[in-house]
Amino acid sequence: MDPGKSQILLPVRTSTIVVSFVAALLLNFLPWRDLRLVPDFAALVLVFWCVRQPRLIGLGIGWALGLLTDAGNGVLLGQHALAYSLLAFLSIWLSRRILWFGPWLQALHVGAMLLVALGVTLVVRLAAGDAFPGWPIFVGPIAGALLWPLATWLLLMPQRRIEREQVI
Amino acid sequence: MDHSPPPFFKRGPAPLVRLFFFASLSLALLVVDARFRYAEGMRVWLALAAYPLQLAATLPIEVAERVGSYFSTQSRLIEENAELRAKALEYSRDAQRFQAAQAEADELRRNVEANERLDVRALPAEVLYAGRDPYAQKVFVDRGATHGVRPGSPVADEVGIIGQVTRVHPLLSEVTLLTNPDQAIPVQVLRNGLRSVAFGGGASGLLELRYLSSNAEIQNGDKLVTSGIDGTYPAGLPVAVVVSIERDTEHTFARALCKPTAGVDRGRYVLILSNEHTRAPLPGETQAAKERRSDKVRRARAAKDAPRDAKDADGSR
Numbered sequence: 001m002d003p004g005k006s007q008i009l010l011p012v013r014t015s016t017i018v019v020s021f022v023a024a025l026l027l028n029f030l031p032w033r034d035l036r037l038v039p040d041f042a043a044l045v046l047v048f049w050c051v052r053q054p055r056l057i058g059l060g061i062g063w064a065l066g067l068l069t070d071a072g073n074g075v076l077l078g079q080h081a082l083a084y085s086l087l088a089f090l091s092i093w094l095s096r097r098i099l100w101f102g103p104w105l106q107a108l109h110v111g112a113m114l115l116v117a118l119g120v121t122l123v124v125r126l127a128a129g130d131a132f133p134g135w136p137i138f139v140g141p142i143a144g145a146l147l148w149p150l151a152t153w154l155l156l157m158p159q160r161r162i163e164r165e166q167v168i
Numbered sequence: 169m170d171h172s173p174p175p176f177f178k179r180g181p182a183p184l185v186r187l188f189f190f191a192s193l194s195l196a197l198l199v200v201d202a203r204f205r206y207a208e209g210m211r212v213w214l215a216l217a218a219y220p221l222q223l224a225a226t227l228p229i230e231v232a233e234r235v236g237s238y239f240s241t242q243s244r245l246i247e248e249n250a251e252l253r254a255k256a257l258e259y260s261r262d263a264q265r266f267q268a269a270q271a272e273a274d275e276l277r278r279n280v281e282a283n284e285r286l287d288v289r290a291l292p293a294e295v296l297y298a299g300r301d302p303y304a305q306k307v308f309v310d311r312g313a314t315h316g317v318r319p320g321s322p323v324a325d326e327v328g329i330i331g332q333v334t335r336v337h338p339l340l341s342e343v344t345l346l347t348n349p350d351q352a353i354p355v356q357v358l359r360n361g362l363r364s365v366a367f368g369g370g371a372s373g374l375l376e377l378r379y380l381s382s383n384a385e386i387q388n389g390d391k392l393v394t395s396g397i398d399g400t401y402p403a404g405l406p407v408a409v410v411v412s413i414e415r416d417t418e419h420t421f422a423r424a425l426c427k428p429t430a431g432v433d434r435g436r437y438v439l440i441l442s443n444e445h446t447r448a449p450l451p452g453e454t455q456a457a458k459e460r461r462s463d464k465v466r467r468a469r470a471a472k473d474a475p476r477d478a479k480d481a482d483g484s485r
Contacts, residue, residue: 025221026224026225029218029221029225029226031225031229031296031297032300035298035300035301036302058183058186059183059190060186062190063190063193063194066194068214068217071214071215071217071218072214072218072219072221072300073301074215074300074308074335075300075303075304076201077197078194078196078197078198078201079194079198081190081193081194081197082198085190085191085194086187089184089186092183093183125303128202131303131349131371133302133303133371
C-alpha cells in the first residue's frame with residue numbers, strides 16, 4: 001500500500017480509537033479454550049494505531065492498556081505494561097517504514113514486533129519462576145500477524161470516504 | 169548549529185526517553201508485585217475497571233448456552249431427570265450413613281478427648297472463565313469479597329478438591345488449581361493413611377507426590393484424600409488417584425503421579441469451603457519457645473503466604 005497511491009482518508013475520530021480498543025479487550029477477555037493459540041487483539045490494535053497515528057497513540061496509552069490487561073487477566077502486574085510500551089515504541093519507530101509495504105509484508109513486520117512483545121512477557125514470567133508453557137505459545141503472535149490485513153481493512157473502514165463523495 | 173527541528177509541533181519527550189520511562193515504571197511495578205505484593209490495592213481497582221468488559225465478553229456465550237439449553241429436547245430432560253433422581257437417592261443413602269458415622273466419630277473423638285471438628289460452610293459459585301494466563305493454572309469464579317470469600321479457602325466440586333482461592337476481588341475471585349506447579353496440598357492415602365504432600369504437575373494436568381521413600385507402601389489406583397493437618401483443607405475430601413509410580417534405584421526417593429479426582433480443568437459449578445473455623449493454631453503460635461529460630465521464621469512466612477501455607481506447614485511435620 002503505497003501512501004502515494006492510496007486514497008485520502010478522513011481524519012480519524014477519537015471515538016473510533018476508543019471503540020476499537022474496547023472491542024479488542026472484549027475479544028481478549030472471551031473465554032478461549034487454549035489461550036496460547038489466540039492472538040493478542042489488544043496488541044494488534046495498539047500496533048495499528050501506533051503505526052497509523054503515532055502522534056495520537058503512544059507509549060502512555062500502551063502502558064495503561066497493558067496494566068488493564070494485567071489486572072484483568074490476574075497475571076503479574078506490569079508484564080503486559082512492559083511488553084505493550086515496547087510494542088508501541090517499536091511501532092512508532094517503524095511507522096514511517098511499514099506503510100510503504102503491501103499488506104503481507106506489513107504483516108511480517110507486525111509478526112516480528114508481536115513476537116518481541118511475547119518474548120518480553122516470556123522472559124518476565126520465566127524470571128518470576130514460572131515454567132515454560134510449551135511451544136504453542138508462539139502461535140499467538142503468528143496468528144496475530146495473519147490477522148493484520150483484516151484488521152487494517154476493518155479499522156480503516158470508518159475513515160474511508162464514500163464513493164459518491166469522492167466523485168463530487 | 170542546532171540541527172533539531174524548530175518547535176512548530178510540540179511532540180513531548182523523544183520516544184526513546186518515553187520508552188525508558190515506561191519500561192522502568194513497569195519493571196518497578198513487576199518487582200513490587202512479585203516480591204513485596206504491595207500492588208494488591210491497585211490491582212483490585214484495575215480489576216474492577218476491567219470487570220464490565222469481562223462480563224460483557226462472557227455474557228453472550230452464557231446467553232447462547234442458556235437459549236440452547238431452553239430448546240433441549242424433552243426426552244433428554246426426562247433421561248437426565250431419571251439420572252439425577254437415581255443419583256439423589258444414592259447420595260441420600262450416603263448422607264444417612266454419613267450422619268450415623270459422624271455421630272459415631274464425634275463420640276469417639278470425645279472419648280479420646282480430641283478436638284471436635286466443626287462443620288465446614290460451603291458457598292456455591294460458578295466458574296466464569298479459565299484464567300487468561302498460559303503460565304499458570306487458574307480459574308475465576310463469580311463470588312468475591314462482597315459475598316464473604318476469603319483468600320486461602322479451599323474450593324471443591326461435587327467429587328473432590330479442585331484448588332484454593334488465592335486472590336479475592338470485590339466481585340470475583342481467583343482460584344489456583346491443584347495442577348498449578350506452585351500449589352501443594354497435604355494428602356493421605358485412603359488405604360493405609362500414608363501422609364504426603366501433592367504438588368501440581370503444571371501443563372500435564374497431573375499431581376505429583378515427590379519425596380516418597382522408595383519403599384513407601386503405595387500402589388496404582390490408591391485414592392488420596394486431604395489429610396486436614398494443615399488446617400487449610402478440611403480432612404477426608406478426595407483429591408486424586410495414583411496412576412503411576414516411579415521407583416528408581418538410582419534415586420533415594422520414589423515419585424508418584426496422580427490424576428485429580430475432581431474435574432480440575434472442566435466443570436462449571438464449584439463450592440468455596442470456608443476454613444476459618446477449622447484452622448488450628450499454627451505451631452509457631454503455641455510452641456514458639458521450643459522452635460528453632462530459623463524454623464520459626466519459615467513458619468511465620470508460611471502463615472502469611474496462603475498458597476504456600478500447605479507446603480511449608482505440612483512439610484515440616
